[in-house]
Amino acid sequence: PAAAAPSGGKKVIANLFEWTWPSVASECTSTLGPKGYGYVQVSPPQEHVRGNQWWVAYQPVSYRIESRKGTRAQFRSMVDTCHAAGVKVIVDAVVNHMSGQDNGGTGWAGSSYGHYNYPGIYSAQDFHYCGRNGGNDIANYNDRFEVQNCELVNLADLKTGSDYVRNRLAAYLNDLLSLGVDGFRMDASKHMPAADIAAIKNRLSRPAYIVQEVIYGAGEPIQPSEYTGNGDVHEFRYGKDLARVFRSERLAYLRNFGEGWGHLPSGVASVFVDNHDTQRDVGGVLTYRDRGVYALANAFMLGWPYGSPTVMSSYTFTNRDAGPPSDANNKTRATTCYSGWECEHRWPVIANMVGFRNATEGTGVSNWYDNGNNHIAFSRTGRGYLTLNDEDYAITGRSYYTGLPAGRYCDVIHGTFSNGTCSGPVITVDGNGWFSATVPAKDGIAIHVGARL
Ligand code: AAO
Structure with a gap:
């Protein structure tokens, strides 16, 4: 249509x-x-x-x-x-x-x-x-x-x-x-x-x-x-x-x-x-x-x-x-x-x-995670990862499995990626596809392959 x-x-x-x-x-x-x-x-x-x-x-x-x-x-x-x-x-x-x-x-x-x-x-x-x-x-x-x-x-x-x-x-x-x-x-x-x-x-x-x-x-x-x-x-x-x-x-x-x-x-x-x-x-x-x-x-x-x-x-x-x-x-x-x-x-x-x-665009959802309440996370298979924390408290020091290639990614919720640099925090995905971070209350982290350092 x-x-x-x-x-x-x-x-x-x-x-x-x-x-x-x-x-x-x-x-x-x-x-x-x-x-x-x-x-x-x-x-x-x-x-x-x-x-x-x-x-x-x-x-x-x-x-x-x-x-x-x-x-x-x-x-x-x-x-x-x-x-x-x-x-x-x-x-x-x-x-x-x-x-x-x-x-x-x-x-x-x-x-x-x-x-x-x-x-x-x-x-x-x-x-x-x-x-x-x-x-x-x-x-x-x-x-x-x-x-x-x-x-x-x-x-x-x-x-x-x-x-x-x-x-x-x-x-x-x-x-x-x-x-x-x-x-x-x-x-x-x-x-x-x-x-x-x-x-x-x-x-x-x-x-x-x-x-x-x-x-x-x-x-x-x-x-x-x-x-x-x-x-x-x-x-x-x-x-x-x-x-x-x-x-x-x-x-x-x-x-x-x-x-x-x-x-x-x-x-x-x-x-x-x-x-x-x-x-x-x-x-x-x-x-x-x-x-x-x-x-x-x-x-x-x-x-x-x-x-x-x-x-x-x-x-x-x-x-x-x-x-x-x-x-x-x-x-x-x-x-x-x-x-x-x-x-x-x-x-x-x-x-x-x-x-x-x-x-x-064009990828599905994988690696869904939720804490049964107001913290969720998911991959857009092979391309990106988003986690949202709508709890009233920070989620500290958790590890997230992204399935993404190892690398340093700009957290685009807190920073803008331009000309190869990130104005905010950088998230490091390890060789097994994991990263660790704290997600503040009412906040989130988003990384994708288009904003990789
Ligand atoms: C103005 C004055 C009027 C005056 C008129 C003529 O306000 O007093 O009589 O001039 O002189 C916009 C403004 C209107 C304005 C109009 C013309 O909003 O205030 O009137 O321009 O200048 C229905 C339609 C839907 C429409 C919506 C407003 O189906 O198409 O009303 N939206 C569009 C535009 C809108 C525009 C017009 C159309 C007209 O986006 O901005 O109006 O061009 C139920 C029905 C809906 C129905 C609503 C409202 O919805 O299902 O179909 O929409 O009622 O009557 C829950 C329910 C849902 C319900 C909804 C809202 O969600 O599940 O069923 O609540 O109550």
Whole structure:
């Protein structure tokens, strides 16, 4: 399904949520490329309704590439810059609906529109009107018809079953492909039948990576597994389960994390510790607010061979609707990390574990060890070794069997490897594949063949 994934396996995605195009471009060059990220996922680029909230981007008004994130020229230049840095670009594609404004208005780039009228693009006949719940809104997720024919929070629901709408949506996506885009996150996929997404995908001018947003809901009739024929699907259970394990259960339970937990098949699962919705609306996931534990959870995700991982990059917020820090509106200046922008993708543990992921791609897990509680360790056969200690105490002086070639390895949890040197502790693996070390409380050690001295 993921026909356009780069050879040698799927690469790590950084989700630069709400970053402007010039900011994304400079981050590709300075950080994403050098750290080995394979993709950047960017916020919806089409013209949207006006407002300061982040979610205005999810209310399309036209398909002009003209938005708070930047102009078409800036978008194109960003794609080119990221490609030059070895980073592919995934666009958050809002194709299920248009705006949710009852009285219409003027879009970001000046296009006027009505709730069910987008001049030159869509008119009244192109939308669903389900006539339920005192209007057209979805109320009952246990009703398939309603979820796919009513409106998600008042957003004018496109008739994705019609040829006209399919062609128009494909034209938008093909325009993005012509600008060099490599893939799409299909927003609100649950609200479109899988066959409609397939029909749009079939109209694309070339293969593209597809990942669909279908939030798993226990007992709901529409299941994530229905969509795997089109490409990858976000596995929302992953972040929820991982948070529960770190917060109130035992890391030892992770030994079969993924399919063994009823999650989607690894080859089609898109996973993350949190995303822009879960960090706001669904209690219980780990986020940047959890600092060190969040870094450890991401280290596990990147170290564990299940699914295709996305690293979330957020901005600090207290109000769920609040847009990003002010420099998002300044399209000429780079986003400033650590001043309102959390930049989790730059946190040393997370960024260095991207290198671990790349160095261990395609290998399985062996030499699993756990203490029955919150200390775990495993090899990525012949390529790397990760141990995490989520106990409240240090594990001192234990020996670990890695099966790795003898040598001196950079501990990439505590140091960065570059130009043959390690800025942190060096782990020595002996001729039999063992090393001894102390793992502090709430900490870890990671070594891999790509960071060997
Ligand atoms: C804004 C205003 C609205 C206003 C609207 C129109 O907030 O008041 O009516 O404008 O003017 C984003 C924002 C919205 C914003 C919207 C448009 O989040 O606040 O509305 O832009 O600007 C469902 C969908 C899923 C969707 C999610 C938010 O299935 O596709 O709702 N996510 C995407 C984007 C999201 C975006 C949109 C879609 C729209 O990622 O950012 O909205 O483009 C259950 C169901 C899920 C359902 C959730 C929430 O999930 O299973 O399908 O998601 O409920 O309704 C546990 C359960 C799980 C449950 C979950 C959450 O995990 O296991 O079943 O909790 O409760």
